[in-house]
Amino acid sequence: MITVNFCKTCLKLCIKLIAMNNNKIIVAVCPDYRRKLQNEKYPLKLKITFKGQRRYYATGYSATKDEWLIINSSSVKGKLKTIRNEIVKIESKAEEKISRLSLFSFQSFQDEFFEQPIRYKSLRSIFEDAIVQLEREERIGTAKCFKTTINVLEEFKPNLKLSNITVKLLNEFDIWMQTKGNSSTTTGIYLRTLRTLVNKAIVERQFDPKFYPFGRNKYQIPTGSKNKRSLNKEQLKAIFDYKSDPQNYFLNRSLAFWKFTYLANGINMMDIANLRKKDLFEDTIVFSRQKTKRSNRQSPRQITIIRNEIINQTIKMWGNINATENDFVFDIISKDDSAYDVKDKVNQFVKVTNDWMKKVGKLLGIEMPITTYVARHSFSTMLLRKG
Template identity: 30%
Template sequence: MSRATVNLFFDKRASKDGQGVVKWLVCLDRKQRLFSTGRKVLLSEWEFLQASKTKLDNRVKDEGKIRLWHEFYGDTFPDEFSGKVQTSYLKRAQTVIGQLADRFTFEAFAEAIANFGKDVEKPIEQTDLIAALLNKANSMSSAGRIGNAINYELAAKSLRRFVNSFTDEERKEFLSIPIPRKSNQPRQVAILQFDHLTADFLTTYEQWMQYHGKAPQSKLKAATGASLTTVGIYLRHVRAVVNDAIEAGLMSRDTYPFGRNRYVIPAGANVKKALPKADIEKLKAYQPVPGTTEQRSHDLWLFSYFCNGANLTDICRLTWANVDTKGGKLTFIRQKTARSKRQSQTPIVAYLRPETLAIIERWGTTEKRPNAYVFPFLNASMTERQKKQAVHQTVKMTNKWMGKIAEQLGIEGDVGTYSARHSYATSLLKSKAPLAFISKSLGHTNLKTTESYLGSFDDEEAKAFLNAL
């Protein structure tokens, strides 16, 4: 990467008294910017400086000229009023450019040169990326967006583990921390700042995640690799706080590390989870042991499948106000979009079948006030974080038992709770339901999202479609 250069420039454009302002002329990659030193000199003084800028001639005896030269081109000079030793104007700019190094931007230079020699720094928590992620998590938690809050926390913990794994050489490369001169010298605390985020840093983090992304559950176990989907989730949250930092003026837009020709966040594989019709029929016909966790898990999977592929979060949060037994329908707003969209929400309407009514009767709570939960997984005394954890535990238990049921039935592939949603959408498509109808029933706002839910057709189905040509 090319290094910025600086020279002094005499600007007399707005001068009416024969004086001009001395400015720093900074150049980088054929771009030039002027920054005022705030110091005015006469044209005759500037001409003297230009004639002597590489070296002060020994024949110059005028103390005023000698002092002037040291003020602009020397190393240091005594301040005329305070007597304190000051760094020359050219040396100040060269020092700032050297300190910024590869993180140089014109904006960063302007801020650094304005604060040169001052003990003025941004509070460390403002430039600390990990602190910013945790602050964002707290904000999300206060707003009741617990899922997002947890992801910000996980991203912060992951980056902290990554930074803590650095060798001395990597700390120097990525965090600009000098290598200790002595082996017993304490290591400087590693703080990951916004300016440290580069495409190289993020690429290295992605590679590290694929080998060490999952933290060990105990000291006796080793870390294992995380998926690119997990990398994508974490880095989208990192990108969000980076965007906040740019808006707040804590980071220059010129150093933005994401996007084309920089670092592209991985999307992860969109694996289709829809089950074949034959496997769905096996699950529908299965008879679990009554009153057991197995039966409850089986019922929740079928409830999701029959109710427009509703996910477990929405099912657990259903209240009796959402249930219209006389009209035979269930009306609810998806939790995923309830807080993220400012426009009016389009409710999802799922028509109740005998199977779903029986599930409500079997597992529903007895207190049927409008704001009471239909199923017993949540209660009003829980905090949002406790509710999130309860839903997570319900999903985990349901997936565990559905895996056992699938094994008994000889069903291969994933039969977790999310497969019910994909299977619902794909079953509708194969029954020739219009894509727009499927999209609306899933609560999607655009058809492309719906298309990603739809599984592929098997060979026999493809042949049947082609025979109709």
């Protein structure tokens, strides 16, 4: 029979190996003999071994070879005993963090072990951080939505923190929104915005994912009812055949741009406002959507519109006759406008168009409110029907 005698340090490592054998992860603080410090000591590092790979993490402690032997002896005392106690705490913390991981990787261990300082002292602070970034990217519509969301949340409950976002609070907010006369669609918009920032906080390790309040068997964001938003052939024909008063400036402009939206592949008003003279060709209009310009800056996808008589008439009637190659086709926005000015002007243009088109719809006996969104949705529906 062979007898093997272990030193206490080796025995300690063996015990850890046995204890964590199921995951094949070895946790131990040990001297890093590869790096000798100027004071003749060696840095004590937390060593994690997994499937033959090792990672070393600083502990802030160091020791000479002799001190390391004393630290691991039963006679340790004084300052070295304090170091040993801290080492035990570090190893215990590492083992506890590893036990919480469903799938181990060195990166996931680091994310769990090294706790992040609190970056957001309030819920408003994470919203403001996101709003600044959105404004920098000129995503003004989304920035406004974020501002409205945090204002409504703080009207519901002031001084909220990320840690306050629970299933209970979300249910209470939902009920509060209903008592204020808001639709489930509006509630959904606000809470999808909030969810976006909770997800961001999880990535930044500012929110514990085990307390995630959204999803199945938790709080489910209302989707709202899906109303019919497309017109049939007869309704579309009635709008295109409608004879308006030639003296009514806003009515004629609204009709022209509503038809333009429908015929130009369901183009939205922001893209219409940003069309430039250089985008116009003899038989086509070629442009990049404002949305995709941000997400695909290197190679934005271009959209081609086939010009027809009505599109040409709209450009001739409502376009900028003296436009140079880089000028806007229509006088909806100007080059000197800020991103906020552009958003406000386009929103106002859409509002006026929608107001007049709703009046046209009533005159034609169409129950559905006729808006630019309906024009775009009707174009999409027509494409689906054509296959």
